[in-house]
Amino acid sequence: MSRTTVATVHTSPLRESVRRFLHNRAAVTSGVFLLIIIIASVAAPLIAPYSYAEQVLSLGASFSSVQHPLGTDLLGRDLLTRLLYGGRISFAVGLCATFVSVVIGVCWGAIAGWAGGKTDAVMMRIVDILYAFPFTIFVIILMVFLGRSLLLLFAAIGTVEWLTMARIVRGQVRTLRHSEYVEAAVGLGLSRFTIIVRHILPNIAGPIIIYATLTVPSVMLLEAFLSFLGLGVQPPASSWGILIREGAESMEGYPWLLVYPGVLFSATLFSLNFIGDGLRDAIDPRAGKR
Amino acid sequence: MINLSTTFRLPLSTIQAVRSVSFSLDKGEALGVVGESGSGKTVLMHSLLRLPAQPPAELRGQALYNGIDLLTCSDAQIRSIRGNRIAVIFQDPSAAFNPYLRLVDQLVEPVMLHTTATRREAEEKAVQALNETGIPDAAKRIRAYPHQFSGGMLQRAMIAMALVMEPDIIIADEPTTALDVTVQAQILTIMKRLIADKQISVIFITHNLGIVGEFCNRINVMYAGRILETAPATALVASAAHPYTRALIGSVPGITDRPHRLTTIPGVPPDLSDPPAGCPFHPRCLFATDKCMRDLPELTEIAPGRFTACIRMAAGEIT
Amino acid sequence: MMRFLARRILIEMPLSLLVIFTITFFIIRCAPGGPFSSEKNVPPQVLRELNRHYGLDKPLPVQYVTYLVSVVKGDLGPSFKYPGRNVSDLIAAAFPVSLELGVYALFIALAIGIPAGLFAASRAGTWFDYLVMAVSMGGICIPAFVLGPLLVLVFALLLGWLPVSGWMTPADRILPSVTLGVVYAAYIARLTRGSTLEVLVQEYIRTARAKGLREGAILFRHALRGALMPVISFLGPAAAGLVTGSFVIETIFAVPGLGRFFVTAAFNRDYTMIMGTVLFYVVIILVFNMLVDVGMAFLDPRLRTRT
Numbered sequence: 051m052s053r054t055t056v057a058t059v060h061t062s063p064l065r066e067s068v069r070r071f072l073h074n075r076a077a078v079t080s081g082v083f084l085l086i087i088i089i090a091s092v093a094a095p096l097i098a099p100y101s102y103a104e105q106v107l108s109l110g111a112s113f114s115s116v117q118h119p120l121g122t123d124l125l126g127r128d129l130l131t132r133l134l135y136g137g138r139i140s141f142a143v144g145l146c147a148t149f150v151s152v153v154i155g156v157c158w159g160a161i162a163g164w165a166g167g168k169t170d171a172v173m174m175r176i177v178d179i180l181y182a183f184p185f186t187i188f189v190i191i192l193m194v195f196l197g198r199s200l201l202l203l204f205a206a207i208g209t210v211e212w213l214t215m216a217r218i219v220r221g222q223v224r225t226l227r228h229s230e231y232v233e234a235a236v237g238l239g240l241s242r243f244t245i246i247v248r249h250i251l252p253n254i255a256g257p258i259i260i261y262a263t264l265t266v267p268s269v270m271l272l273e274a275f276l277s278f279l280g281l282g283v284q285p286p287a288s289s290w291g292i293l294i295r296e297g298a299e300s301m302e303g304y305p306w307l308l309v310y311p312g313v314l315f316s317a318t319l320f321s322l323n324f325i326g327d328g329l330r331d332a333i334d335p336r337a338g339k340r
Numbered sequence: 341m342i343n344l345s346t347t348f349r350l351p352l353s354t355i356q357a358v359r360s361v362s363f364s365l366d367k368g369e370a371l372g373v374v375g376e377s378g379s380g381k382t383v384l385m386h387s388l389l390r391l392p393a394q395p396p397a398e399l400r401g402q403a404l405y406n407g408i409d410l411l412t413c414s415d416a417q418i419r420s421i422r423g424n425r426i427a428v429i430f431q432d433p434s435a436a437f438n439p440y441l442r443l444v445d446q447l448v449e450p451v452m453l454h455t456t457a458t459r460r461e462a463e464e465k466a467v468q469a470l471n472e473t474g475i476p477d478a479a480k481r482i483r484a485y486p487h488q489f490s491g492g493m494l495q496r497a498m499i500a501m502a503l504v505m506e507p508d509i510i511i512a513d514e515p516t517t518a519l520d521v522t523v524q525a526q527i528l529t530i531m532k533r534l535i536a537d538k539q540i541s542v543i544f545i546t547h548n549l550g551i552v553g554e555f556c557n558r559i560n561v562m563y564a565g566r567i568l569e570t571a572p573a574t575a576l577v578a579s580a581a582h583p584y585t586r587a588l589i590g591s592v593p594g595i596t597d598r599p600h601r602l603t604t605i606p607g608v609p610p611d612l613s614d615p616p617a618g619c620p621f622h623p624r625c626l627f628a629t630d631k632c633m634r635d636l637p638e639l640t641e642i643a644p645g646r647f648t649a650c651i652r653m654a655a656g657e658i659t
Numbered sequence: 660m661m662r663f664l665a666r667r668i669l670i671e672m673p674l675s676l677l678v679i680f681t682i683t684f685f686i687i688r689c690a691p692g693g694p695f696s697s698e699k700n701v702p703p704q705v706l707r708e709l710n711r712h713y714g715l716d717k718p719l720p721v722q723y724v725t726y727l728v729s730v731v732k733g734d735l736g737p738s739f740k741y742p743g744r745n746v747s748d749l750i751a752a753a754f755p756v757s758l759e760l761g762v763y764a765l766f767i768a769l770a771i772g773i774p775a776g777l778f779a780a781s782r783a784g785t786w787f788d789y790l791v792m793a794v795s796m797g798g799i800c801i802p803a804f805v806l807g808p809l810l811v812l813v814f815a816l817l818l819g820w821l822p823v824s825g826w827m828t829p830a831d832r833i834l835p836s837v838t839l840g841v842v843y844a845a846y847i848a849r850l851t852r853g854s855t856l857e858v859l860v861q862e863y864i865r866t867a868r869a870k871g872l873r874e875g876a877i878l879f880r881h882a883l884r885g886a887l888m889p890v891i892s893f894l895g896p897a898a899a900g901l902v903t904g905s906f907v908i909e910t911i912f913a914v915p916g917l918g919r920f921f922v923t924a925a926f927n928r929d930y931t932m933i934m935g936t937v938l939f940y941v942v943i944i945l946v947f948n949m950l951v952d953v954g955m956a957f958l959d960p961r962l963r964t965r966t
Binding site: 391422424438453454 | 862865871872873961
Binding site: 179186187188190192194271274275278279294295297298305308309312315316320323 | 686687800802812896911922933936
């Protein structure tokens with residue numbers, strides 16, 4: 051006679067999260083799509099049929115054909131190639147700028163959340179004031195006046211997005227600060243840095259990842275927006291934003307120049323958002339939409 | 341006369357919250373339903389008014405009230421019964437009131453909904469109900485917002501809201517659990533008085549055996565979605581007819597007059613998405629046998645008005 | 660409440676403005692070149708004379724203080740690019756256009772977004788819900804500068820129903836307002852849906868149901884207030900953006916509003932114009948944020964006793 055106590059199988063939260071994520075068809079499909087696009091973009095120099103600067107002026111802008119699956123632009127450059135190379139830039143900006151904003155936001159929030167008291171109050175006050183700041187304007191001004199370098203672009207966009215991350219991180223750190231195991235760690239004499247890095251950060255990794263994943267599309271949107279206004283990446287390098295602008299300009303006669311980049315860009319943003327939502331549902335099923 | 345099952349069908353699991361439970365309620369009777377968290381007592385009572393959203397909930401069986409089957413009657417019918425003939429007092433008054441609306445707006449709702457009273461008449465009734473629960477200066481206080489009240493006062497307001505239409509049955513879902521001990525006693529006194537005055541039947545849900553013994557005529561003991569024992573209150577407390585009840589009583593200090601060591605029940609309640617076969621309590625029962633593991637026991641009468649779902653108890657194998 | 664408002668208006672808003680003023684000022688000035696450097700072939704003497712006339716040759720801190728003083732007095736200075744015209748006048752001319760565009764867009768956004776979100780939440784999990792979610796996701800992911808040209812492509816160029824750009828006839832207003840409004844409608848729909856779902860699992864909704872209310876009444880009388888709170892909170896900064904005109908929309912559709920002025924001013928390095936627009940924009944954001952806070956306190960009685 052066995053008297054097993056019936057209980058649910060215990061799995062680690064990580065495995066549970068992964069399982070939930072994989073159940074989410076939209077997220078998985080998006081993930082696959084995104085992976086394909088990213089790989090294609092990164093491998094652009096290898097797989098692109100043409101060099102991105104190669105112009106065949108005689109062709110002019112032409113619609114899809116066997117040689118040019120997505121057509122050519124006004125200068126006879128192959129659109130597929132340009133899109134692939136554009137993807138590299140757009141993703142690079144997206145990831146780097148997100149990284150910048152995550153780093154700034156996490157540091158700021160962690161320090162504020164940990165220190166508490168006056169330091170916290172002051173730091174969050176600054177965040178509050180900056181929240182009212184029209185960052186779009188700020189970035190535009192920055193780009194106009196301080197030049198068009200790619201590095202500056204990363205920095206500028208990164209500084210726009212860090213605020214919310216800081217708030218989230220600070221909230222989490224504050225809560226965890228007073229939890230028992232942190233107090234135990236403090237009692238054991240671990241340095242503040244060690245505690246933050248080894249005990250607190252892994253626990254807030256969840257929201258950070260989620261928010262970072264959702265920041266990437268915002269950042270890419272901002273970059274495309276700037277490029278559209280002529281302030282972002284400069285030709286001959288192309289980002290998707292530039293391609294969209296060129297498409298919009300020549301849309302009257304050559305609509306595909308707008309439609310292809312536009313659709314690709316939107317689809318990428320879609321995927322990123324679905325993945326972000328999927329991650330959020332997987333890691334914390336109670337948050338977000340039910 | 342009630343016999344029902346409630347199952348929740350969720351995307352990743354199916355939970356049988358209430359499994360084929362039967363009981364009945366007489367007029368003017370106070371029936372206690374006792375059980376730990378997860379025993380299904382709350383789900384059972386909410387199912388009576390079809391409160392759980394379906395889907396994902398599935399209600400099966402019958403719940404007869406005045407000839408109407410609450411589980412299968414039309415939406416309009418059940419809505420006319422809710423708040424009107426059968427009312428609910430919820431557990432946490434600070435969460436159960438809408439924080440954005442004044443108390444008066446919420447208290448007049450049942451009246452305006454179920455009768456043709458005007459707003460003024462409804463307000464008078466509401467104030468009167470509030471008065472009866474002992475809230476001073478009711479006419480003025482009713483215009484306040486829920487967050488401006490203490491827990492005890494809010495619970496009185498909740499009672500008033502349940503009583504304002506003078507229902508036949510009140511379902512009190514752990515009305516004192518969210519309150520301080522001193523306030524608990526006050527609330528219970530008020531409830532007893534009001535119910536005695538108006539001859540209302542009460543279903544009193546709680547996990548607190550001490551309270552239920554004092555307040556109720558009869559007690560149902562629930563566990564893992566089933567009723568394990570039914571008995572008159574005094575009889576149950578004096579000598580329980582189910583190992584689970586015994587253990588429960590033993591774990592409450594001071595409930596009987598004899599000093600005793602507090603018992604604990606080893607193990608954890610079963611997972612209701614995959615309940616074990618046989619008696620739900622058998623994994624934790626000191627008296628379990630092979631038969632207990634196989635057959636799902638039904639309630640059998642062992643004395644007038646006393647039922648138990650323990651086969652061994654019923655057969656007199658244990659006392 | 661009054662004390663809260665007073666503190667806001669007298670201390671916090673001016674402080675924010677000052678900070679932003681300073682930051683913007685120094686960024687602009689730190690860049691090489693001035694408002695006249697892109698003029699073709701201006702002889703150096705004339706350049707010097709122009710700079711002197713506009714006070715640009717004085718040391719930076721002096722310029723800062725002078726400008727600050729004049730701004731506080733209400734004078735935003737002359738525009739460098741449009742000689743003889745004041746920044747204030749230019750803003751006053753351009754702002755109403757953006758305002759009109761913003762109001763239309765806001766109306767569209769609210770009229771579509773809130774009902775969509777509410778009904779999606781009340782029918783969560785059904786095809787309607789998924790439809791709303793998918794469409795709103797599209798609204799968020801398809802940037803205005805893609806959607807705008809696409810709409811122009813379809814409705815103006817292919818179908819010929821609407822004009823391509825401009826802001827003169829009533830028909831001109833449709834495409835820009837719709838483009839701007841749709842994006843915000845998507846955000847609002849998602850937000851409303853999310854917050855409605857959160858409200859619907861609150862206990863007081865169950866109480867309402869137990870009193871016998873029908874589902875529609877529950878939605879509108881009990882759930883709505885709570886659900887709208889985050890939406891209103893979102894509207895603060897969003898409305899400010901709407902009202903001052905989205906740069907992109909105005910650029911694409913050639914709408915002579917504040918946003919386009921700003922972009923042009925930035926490119927032209929028209930210092931005063933840039934500063935004027937930035938300050939104006941920030942004031943509007945701050946005012947809207949304050950209105951939102953007041954509105955929320957008005958709706959949620961629990962917020963009223965806090966200072």
